[in-house]
Amino acid sequence: MTNHAQTESSGVLDGIVVADFSRVLAGPYATMMLADMGATVIKVESPGGDDTRAWQPPVRHEQSTYFLSVNRNKQAIALDLKDDDDLATAHKLLAKADVFVENFKPGGLTKFNMDPNTVAQRYPHLVHASITGFGTTGGAHLPGYDLLAQAASGLMDITGDPAADGQKAGVAIFDVVTGLHATVGILGALQERARSGKGQHVAVNLMSSALSGLVNQTSAYVAGGVVPTRMGNDHPSLAPYGPFAASDQPLIIAVGNDNQFRRLVDALGASELADDARYATNPVRNQHRDQLRAELEQRLQRKTASNWVEELRELGIPCSEVFSIAQGVEFADQIGLTPVQPAGEERIPTIKHPVDYSRSPVAYDKAPPKLDQDRQSILDWLNSES
Template sequence: MAEAAADTLNEIFGRTGSGPLSGVVVADFSRVLAGPYCTMLLADMGATVIKVESPAGDDARTWKPPVRDEESTFFLSVNRNKHSITLDFNEPSDLALAQQLAARADIVVENFKPHGLERYGLDYAAIADLNPTVIYASITGFGTGAGAALPGYDLLVQAASGMMSLTGGQETEPYRAGLAMFDVITGLHASTGILGALHHRTTTGEGQHVELNLLSSALSGMVNQSAAYVTGGVIPTRMGNEHPSLYPYEPMLTGDGRLVIAAANNGQFARLCAVLEVPELAQDQRFCSAEQRNAHRSELRILLEVQLAARSAEEWFPLLSGAGLPCAPIQDVKGGVDLADRLGLDPVVLPGENERQIPTVRHPVSFSRTPATYDLAPPMLGSSSDLVRGWLAQQLAAAR
């Protein structure tokens, strides 16, 4: 899209700046988490994202508590910088608008059940006939083949992928992660795939269908643990907070509380031993390599925790950090946000204006030339319906 057209689009939809995706239109037919997280990242980078919701709204609007002014913080976390339009696909006029939006968009993102949009003429094949250069991203739980009928919930994928078998202690039951991690990873994978497809389009003029599923994203996102089986023939098991390949690399007891300590190589282990005033352990044949430290981790833990008992976790943190050893206190989420703030990472941004200014977490990427922008608070249901309908009418008139 020409720069002038991008400026016009930004003016119409209230966007500022010149993000790397400024002028790109995204028709967002997704809901809950994986798709909305992907489209929020695109919106932060300047894309105009039009969120299509049923008259009942995105399910995540009802996922409470916690809330901010009676709105679900779950929904608010992944929907800033977007415009909401409500459309009922069972109403012919609304369906026609949805099709027109998809035909005009540069990118379409959807996470309906496999083949669920075919009856509405909103599937990839139908939209590509109208819009041959469209980048159309589909997100499912278990793919569109034999797993098409399986519900695509993150918890199910955490269980089925094997991830829950890795979470918890050796004597505990399997646990889910404290967040919908595979929804998030799939959203990240989706944004990566979309950007790759956009680059391909700039060189060839070709659109394409980008397909993702939570299970494939889970197996990719489990990296060394899935590789343990696929590459090494080893089925990993729960180890609590321990790492299968590194030691020490876990929370360790101090005189007061636990401190996470990571000694990922011989140099770091030697620095740890020096600060703990047991430098001879770095030369001990039982501990002189990562492989040996793993083999003798029970013995090593006792020796280290005897030394760590001399001070509290709060006292050890600056001493070990000052020696260049990776370590961290175990904090709650407030502590994590506060730490990022103290480190100058500015973790909280305030998109929106006046009474609708809602704090959210900053986009994770910093761009030196085309920074992310935070113009719009997460939308109220259908709040941009008139704006989007008017813009589509103008687009249709201009095309005649």
């Protein structure tokens, strides 16, 4: 079976077959990354379909845009693992695949002889990636929802207004991070298999990915003994870094070093602030961030945010207006990132794969599939001798 990303230069994973038994977001995001890179991804769903097919609104032509966001370049078949014939088909797929991705509850595949131990014995060539919410030991019974990981990891406790309750991120961020970790783990296991000829089990979970993804915030606690607190849009280690009031709307300024700060205050006509003992270095700016904010906003309110962005960017000062999602997509297009890529003959608008390859370009040859759309071609391939 060939992948659906065949171009004059095939994708970097051309020839790799992925049996995708995952649902919702983390797993499908990972397998879409692999499909974009040229792997043949066979999406296996229950007869009822991936849950996200029903996560509506919003929709495009009655299809959930949530489902569309993570399922392009895949072939689809519906299998009921409780049915003997369908279960046999699932095992035929594992026998021919290179990678097996699933996010069943720990132990949920044992009755189908698709658990890690059985897979390792029956299909030693297979890279088996399992995605769980909270691992397979003490947290095995906990449901794997991104919101729970945001709450349990501490993300919600450091997000939002200090005077209000903790706030979740505006997207299922740890599902995405876990999906990326799964992709990295799979690629590493495939590379090792190329040396040893043997597959292995790759395990990722939302909680571990969340703690890793919190980077400097978790490091503050484990390495420095500091428990981070909610700071709104301020940064715990940098100032000025966040939104500042211009004459019409907030302006994002992200100063990462003292040279940038000096250029900023020069542009604002306040060069003396760079030599002020309260602001001369980043550590002291953090100690006096409220006074500094007042000094900066007094001057920023002389112009609009867009005026300042145009002026400050010319000076190499990191800044931005605060955009809506629509404006963000439009901005990416304006700067040549071509963020929207139509997928398949249906030309379903999808967001571009985030990696560009110089010799093995990503293709968008197949739209997110309808339920069971490719059943016959998949069965024909499984029953062939090749």
